[in-house]
Amino acid sequence: MAAKHTKIRRSAVKTTPKEAPAASVETLREMASALLAKGNGQQAIETLVDVIVSLQNDNQRLVYRLAAATRARFGRKSERLTAEELGQLVLAFGGTEEQAAAPTPLVPTQSKPTEHGEREPAENGPKKEKKRRPNHPGRSKLSSDIPRVIETVSVPPEERACTHCGAEMQCIGHVDHETVEFIPARIVVNVERREKLACVVCSQDIVTAPRETSEAYQRRAGMSLLAHLVESKCDDALPVYRQHDQLRRLGFNIPLNSLYGYWDYATSLLVPVADAIVSKILGESVVAIDDTKLDYLDPSSARGKSRGHLWCFVGDGPNVGFIFTETWEAADIEPWIDAIDGFVQCDDYKGYSSTLVREDGSARILVPPERRLGCMMHVRRRFHQAYVGRHLGAAFPLKFIGDIYRIEAQAKELGLCADERLELRRKESLPLLDAFDEWVDEQLPKLLPTSPLCSAARYAKDQREFVRRCFGDGRFEIDNGRVEREIREPAIGRKNFCFAGSAKAAERLAAAYTVVQSARRVGVPVREYLVDTLGRLDRGWPARQLTDLLPERWALERAKALPDKVADET
Numbered sequence: 114m115a116a117k118h119t120k121i122r123r124s125a126v127k128t129t130p131k132e133a134p135a136a137s138v139e140t141l142r143e144m145a146s147a148l149l150a151k152g153n154g155q156q157a158i159e160t161l162v163d164v165i166v167s168l169q170n171d172n173q174r175l176v177y178r179l180a181a182a183t184r185a186r187f188g189r190k191s192e193r194l195t196a197e198e199l200g201q202l203v204l205a206f207g208g209t210e211e212q213a214a215a216p217t218p219l220v221p222t223q224s225k226p227t228e229h230g231e232r233e234p235a236e237n238g239p240k241k242e243k244k245r246r247p248n249h250p251g252r253s254k255l256s257s258d259i260p261r262v263i264e265t266v267s268v269p270p271e272e273r274a275c276t277h278c279g280a281e282m283q284c285i286g287h288v289d290h291e292t293v294e295f296i297p298a299r300i301v302v303n304v305e306r307r308e309k310l311a312c313v314v315c316s317q318d319i320v321t322a323p324r325e326t327s328e329a330y331q332r333r334a335g336m337s338l339l340a341h342l343v344e345s346k347c348d349d350a351l352p353v354y355r356q357h358d359q360l361r362r363l364g365f366n367i368p369l370n371s372l373y374g375y376w377d378y379a380t381s382l383l384v385p386v387a388d389a390i391v392s393k394i395l396g397e398s399v400v401a402i403d404d405t406k407l408d409y410l411d412p413s414s415a416r417g418k419s420r421g422h423l424w425c426f427v428g429d430g431p432n433v434g435f436i437f438t439e440t441w442e443a444a445d446i447e448p449w450i451d452a453i454d455g456f457v458q459c460d461d462y463k464g465y466s467s468t469l470v471r472e473d474g475s476a477r478i479l480v481p482p483e484r485r486l487g488c489m490m491h492v493r494r495r496f497h498q499a500y501v502g503r504h505l506g507a508a509f510p511l512k513f514i515g516d517i518y519r520i521e522a523q524a525k526e527l528g529l530c531a532d533e534r535l536e537l538r539r540k541e542s543l544p545l546l547d548a549f550d551e552w553v554d555e556q557l558p559k560l561l562p563t564s565p566l567c568s569a570a571r572y573a574k575d576q577r578e579f580v581r582r583c584f585g586d587g588r589f590e591i592d593n594g595r596v597e598r599e600i601r602e603p604a605i606g607r608k609n610f611c612f613a614g615s616a617k618a619a620e621r622l623a624a625a626y627t628v629v630q631s632a633r634r635v636g637v638p639v640r641e642y643l644v645d646t647l648g649r650l651d652r653g654w655p656a657r658q659l660t661d662l663l664p665e666r667w668a669l670e671r672a673k674a675l676p677d678k679v680a681d682e683t
Contacts, residue, residue, distance in 0.1 A: 170563060177502030177565050184501050255291060300365045303335060336651065339379040340643035342372070347622075347629040348639060350606035373614075380621035382650040387624035389659050390432050390631050391449070397428030398455040399486070399589060403596040404446075404462070405604050407437065408612035409619045418612055421619055423626075424449070425600040429588065431665055432631040433599045435623040439616050443467045443479050450479055458486035458583075458593050461576065487579030489514065490592035495569035504566040506556070510573070513549040517542050521591060531587030538584050546584060550577060599630060628664075635664040642667055 141164060148157035200213035265287075275282055307322035345351040353376050357369050394400060404424045411419040422441050426434040426449070438445035443464030450457065457480045459465050465480040493514045500507035520541050524534045553570045560567035573580075583589045603626055613619035632642045646662050660666060 170561060173561075174563065177499075177504075180502045181498060255293070298359075298363060300360065300363045334375045336644045336648045337640075339375055339647050340640055342376050343379050343383070343625050343643055344629060344639050346376075346606065346610070347625045348602070348633065350602070350609050352606075352610040355609075377618070377621065379647060380625045382647055383628045384621060384624045385656070385659055386646065386650070386662050387434070387627035390627050390663060391426060391434035391436065392452075393660075393663070394426045394428040394430065394432050394434045395449065395452045396454065397430055399429045399458060400453050400455060401427045401458040401590075401593050401596040402450070403460065403593060403600055404441075405600050405607070407603070407607060407619055407622075409439075409616050410612060410614055411616070421613075421616065422446075423600075423603055423619075423623060425596050425603075427596045427599055431635045432663070433627065433634055434631070435603070435626040437616070437619040437623040444469060447479060451477075456484050456486050456589070458488065458590070458596075460488055460491050460593060461572070482578070485579050486583050486589055487576045487581075488591075488593040489517070489580055489583070490594050490597070492569075492573045492576060492580060495565070495572050499565040499569050502565050504564065507566055507569065509552060510549055510569075513545050513552070517545050517549075517591070520545075529587075533587070535585075535587035538587070542584055546581065549573075553577075599634075602626065602630060632664040635668055637664050637668045637671070 141161065145157040145161060148154070148160070200215075203213040204210075273282055274280065305324065307324065309322070310320045312318045342353065342356060345356050346353060353372055354369060357367070357372050360367065360372070402424065404422045407421050407423040408418050409421050410417065419439065420441075421437055421439045424436045424438065424446055426436070436446070436449055441464070446464070447469055457465075459480060465485070466482075467479055468476050469479055470476050493511065496507045496510045496514070500511060520537065524537055527533075529537065550573075553573050557567065557570045557574065560570060580591070583591045613622055628646075629639055629643070632639045642664060646667070649662065654662065661670070
């Protein structure tokens with residue numbers, strides 16, 4: 114009641130901005146004096162303490178927001194703590210100068226951590242870990258696929274005789290020094306000169322050789338140029354208008370609208386292949402999902418453009434798929450998520466928990482809780498943000514999570530199978546996860562409800578069921594990092610081309626990203642794959658054989674054809 118009474122009295126005072134602090138202090142002084150005059154000293158103290166706590170909370174929030182804004186503007190983007198930051202943590206938690214100066218400082222443990230990082234001094238500090246630096250392997254070898262231009266340099270005639278006996282020395286080998294040179298791209302015009310016959314006797318009959326390319330395709334751009342447009346935009350984040358400038362410098366001066374027409378035609382050809390890739394991903398046992406914004410031009414909008422969303426799907430196979438929706442509503446993405454039969458790994462987007470009604474009248478949660486997997490990366494991110502905002506207590510959950518990730522890295526380095534990784538998690542990761550959950554349960558009631566550390570702990574508790582499920586199967590990853598890494602390419606490209614020309618154009622862009630990024634993940638040459646695939650689609654590839662154009666199937670076909678090609682050349 115005292116706090117409520119104080120708020121009413123403070124808000125009742127009408128002052129100008131410059132007079133507000135003095136008036137508030139004067140009001141509190143009058144209130145405290147009145148309470149003391151009535152003999153209510155305890156109430157006066159509680160009122161003043163409530164005001165001080167409120168001001169401290171406001172100040173703490175402002176400090177956190179300032180630190181977060183400063184880091185976003187000038188700081189590092191990585192969430193990994195530097196050795197200097199770890200050293201400061203060691204000193205803040207009672208460690209020694211020697212412990213802080215270690216190559217890999219370890220944060221001292223404490224029995225009862227609090228929000229402000231207070232702890233009892235430990236008698237025995239953690240042992241130092243020696244950081245082993247592997248021997249530098251030297252320069253990496255250049256790929257044998259790169260063409261070589263060999264220029265042989267002979268020993269001068271005056272040095273070819275032996276200095277001991279005078280006999281002429283024989284060549285026993287060569288010493289190679291490789292220098293990488295860059296040859297700029299160039300535009301080449303391929304002329305298909307078709308023979309034309311006419312009867313010179315009666316002049317009644319004329320015959321022209323048939324075209325080798327598709328009769329329906331009347332543009333001058335060849336498949337290599339179309340492949341260049343798609344690869345440059347979807348793999349190099351280079352907008353079409355910048356590619357227009359490059360082509361103009363190479364001598365191909367084409368109107369920009371015509372180049373956009375080439376882009377539209379190429380991406381339209383790739384839509385069926387992209388649909389086949391997405392369909393294959395949705396049928397896999399584990400599908401990870403994330404999204405990012407993508408604006409598109411919308412004449413019906415007052416701003417001239419609307420905000421759509423680009424959704425990324427990654428399964429347990431080599432492919433990656435992208436889908437565009439015009440809004441962020443759960444109903445828009447529902448057809449694709451509804452097609453997933455396996456587990457779904459996602460973040461805390463509220464639409465995943467929304468209840469949707471199907472056409473037959475049945476209701477279902479978009480992502481069923483029993484098939485949902487959480488993301489430890491999102492849990493760690495919130496604690497890291499709290500730590501950046503000077504909440505030193507966040508160091509302890511960060512330490513638990515860091516140890517868990519070190520175990521995951523160890524499993525990948527050893528190349529463990531699913532069962533072996535599950536056994537490693539049971540022995541080493543689950544005890545750390547139990548300790549982390551215990552820390553969250555113990556500290557959550559003690560933290561200020563509005564503090565970033567409390568928000569991070571609350572998020573960790575809300576996602577506990579989904580995160581712990583990741584540790585129950587060796588096939589599952591503990592985070593959604595593979596999707597966030599794949600969605601980085603469209604996010605970088607979005608900074609350059611800003612928006613799509615329309616909703617349909619955004620759908621074609623999503624299809625192009627699907628094909629290009631899948632080929633990149635499979636490891637096939639993207640340019641070569643696009644040239645061959647676009648050429649087949651342009652000539653009318655059968656729909657029943659569409660799966661043969663998937664990057665992994667294309668790679669197998671290419672691998673079978675390479676020995677025959679080498680044999681023919683030899």
